[in-house]
Amino acid sequence: MLCLGVGNADLPLKPDHIATGAQKRIVRNPWRLSWLSRVGRSDTICILGSGLTMVDQVLALRVHGHRGPIRVLSRRGLLPHPHAQASHRAQPIEPELAGSREISALLQGFRRQVRNGADWRGLMDGLRPMAQGLWQQLSNDQRARFLRHGLAWWNIHRHRIAPEIFLRLETLRRDGIVTVNAGFLEAIEEGHRGVLVRYRQRQSHRSRSFNADWIVNCTGMERAGVSHSPLLKGMHRHGLIAADELGLGLSVDRHSRVIDCEGKPQPGLYAVGALTAGQFWEITAAPDIRVQATNVVGAIASRLRYGVRS
Ligand SMILES: Cc1cc2nc3c(=O)[nH]c(=O)nc-3n(C[C@H](O)[C@H](O)[C@H](O)COP(=O)(O)OP(=O)(O)OC[C@H]3O[C@@H](n4cnc5c(N)ncnc54)[C@H](O)[C@@H]3O)c2cc1C
Structure with a gap:
């Protein structure tokens, strides 16, 4: 039986877009928490990716006494939603949608149910036991479409965080400690101190950059096919x-x-x-x-x- 799990995804950059001198400042596997002991209290941290691993890393940094700025960069700049304060019931999606082979029809049906008063969290929870079956009835084209356009939205609604954690993150954002940028990473260069992170801002397409002492790869799970190991x-x-x-x-x-x-x-x-x-x-x-x-x-x-x- 092969049950090898998967590791952290590679940085979303070609190797020649990463300066040699910057390599030692990149944390490729943040799940090995030993990297935190090398971080200075007021260091600037750049976290790539804005999902659950980012949230874990922000909290871990704070626990380790880090008080410097944390700049989060992800393609859409979307953050996980919180769970509801009060418990709620899983709600089924409309029965005719359960047989749908079109990802856009599923999404439209989902939105319609929310517009008609259904609780989106309940609907997401209702989808969970059906997710494998729905995925299996989609064609590969439809699955690829979902990965291209829907994945980021699926993640923030499906993989939620506790309300208290959400509040802590919101407080750090309000205090200007955590900032979230939407853009595409273009290069990691050597900076006058640490590294220079270059990215193309989403929608405006302007090239921007900022300095950081550390870059932490929180871009998610490896999708390595057969080259996993x-x-x-x-x-x-x-x-x-x-x-x-x-x-x-x-x-x-x-x-x-x-x-x-x-x-x-x-x-x-x-x-x-x-x-x-x-x-x-x-x-x-x-x-x-x-x-x-x-x-x-x-x-x-x-x-x-x-x-x-x-
Ligand atoms: C940050 C984070 C938070 C998570 N939170 C949750 C959660 O709240 N709830 C939840 O249900 N799930 C959560 N998960 C998912 C959870 O980790 C997985 O459900 C679970 O660990 C998967 O188990 P696994 O045995 O398939 O893989 P793994 O736990 O990854 O185990 C794979 C094992 O295979 C070994 N291995 C790999 N390659 C080889 C090789 N070539 N030779 C020999 N050994 C090898 C690895 O060293 C490892 O020991 C989380 C995951 C992450 C990363």
């Missing part, structure tokens, strides 16, 4: 695995069986977790992986008990 690269070379069509991870069938380079499921070889996002999409959180792992374990037990070739 030497293990998978080797398996790919031998034709044992193939990338899914969107390059999110490995090609697997609906039973999580790994598909080889000839398009055949490999008997007895399964993948579990984020590597299977191409087939299941919502498969990174523990509750979804638990269900998948239970199904795979059941299939393996059947093989062992009855010698089934699956």
